[in-house]
Amino acid sequence: MTSTVMEIKDLALEFKVSRSIVDVIRRRPGKVVRALNGVSLHMEKGETLGVVGESGCGKSTLARCIVRLYEPNRGKIKFRNQDIFAADFRNDRSYNKRVQMMFQDPYSSLNPRMTAGQIITEALSVHEMRPPAEIPARMAELLDLVRLSQDAAEKLPHEFSGGQRQRIAIARALAVEPEVLIADELVSALDVSVQAQVVNLLLELQERLNLTIMFVAHDLRLVRHVSNRVAVIYLGRIVEIGDSESLFSNPAHPYSQALLSAAPSVDPDDTSGAIRLEGELPSPLNVPPGCAFHVRCPYKTENCTRDIPVLRLIENMGEVACHNAEEIAKNA
């Protein structure tokens, strides 16, 4: 039995680029960076949703919107049917207890002047997760949960390695006993061997605590390993979303195909080369009309330059935002 925890509808976020005085005098219109361009997705209880895409495509912006670090210009985020930006809920701190985030950079996500113990204790005591007398015991329990030794409590962040710091960040997030965890490039700053430790720890904790996880990353193999479903983002828009295995083995959108073929294969018999995309990722300052991918798409038709494709369910595949998905699948 599944239940929808998080529902995101048509989320759009634009950042205004500050205008120079010359722009103002010449009446040039202000430029906007379109970080998110109408993202819709949902997360089910207990699942891991992978979010992949090139750098600058809006992955992190999406993650930060969900934890209310950014406020979207358009669209809604509903957590258990509650609009998280509704006026009467906007400052409700109970939301922060239920949806937590881990950050990419383990070197800046912990206050350098607080010990690991203080960092975790603060989360416990501010939200009154336990009566004051039980907080030290709970703190020790959390350190244990993320496999840090008890003497870690007395140490400052600079005394830990990157992987240990990420585990402190996980412990801090888990201190408030959330339902949803947003992992924004949780392990991309870590060594490969440490990545596995941290990711496996996360998966183990997910099972034990029945967490719903959004796993934002650019490492495709890692995403395939951890996710139940995967969303592929291109220029602030989801181009394909579907079951992890079927998306990875049989991507439908030409962008997903190119992205996946770019990941190195460990199979020595794999002779299929990477699909080369023409051109560069267009600037989010100037998103192409129609399908944003048409300028680089080898299958583009006239329609692609005009109409924005919407996500639609395609048989034997997930939801794909491409006018010609069926054609492409037939010819493959």
Added chain:
Amino acid sequence: MSDVTVSQTQQALKKSKLQIALRKPGFVIGAIIIGLSAMLAIAPGVFAPYDPNLISYLEVKQPPSWAHPFGTDMLGRDSLSRVIWAYTVNMQMAILATVFAMSFGVFVGALVGYYRGIADQIFGRLVDAIITFPFLVLVIAVVAVLGPGLVNMYIAISVVGWVYYARLTRAEVIAQMGNDYASAGVVMGYSDRRIIFRHLLPNAITPVIVYWMTDMALAILLGSSLGYLGLGAQPPQAEWGVLIAEGRNFITTAWWLSLMPGIAIVITGLGFSLIGDGLADLLRPRT
């Protein structure tokens, strides 16, 4: 060989920051100077050989000698005793002319840095307006309005000086907010007050404290300047600026009258600067 190196490294890491600081000669010299200055300021009577206000018309303008190491002034008062008694006033200046400016400036700077918006815009214009004027000119203007005297001088310096602390704190807070631990605080649902004062400020305060040390040196300079101009401490109170002003008329015949308090200013100022320099290394968090 490698084992030895490892254990040595561990030992070096275990050394407290104080031990590291004590190996820096500049910091040690600064600490000694300020320590001695503080002793002189707290108990000048213990160290001064004579009553600083004891007038003796038989010993007017005597050059330095064993009986009067710094000589005597135009009224026969012992210069050394007057320079020592001045420590009380001048060290008091270093603190009273800066702590209010610092506390208020840090508070305002942290708030405008965190909230930005319209308050920050207004703050920016205010800062621009105030720092356009030379510091001394503005302070003199405020003293002119309030009237001369030590208390009014402290008020005047604080009224102008907080701006520099606020500007520095604002910039540091904004820089610290670029770190994810600030965002993490928001995501954790911590109050703004907790994020500003428990998370951002402790990390933003180091340059402010270093600047404070320099500012104490500046406050002594400024206080003596105003004393010299007759706007700060009033004679016959022993204060370095006042002492220099008193000796000014006799600079060719009794040079020691102005020179000795001048040296005291230089040494004390140097002491604060050296401490500030050492603190900059001492307080820097490791990452």
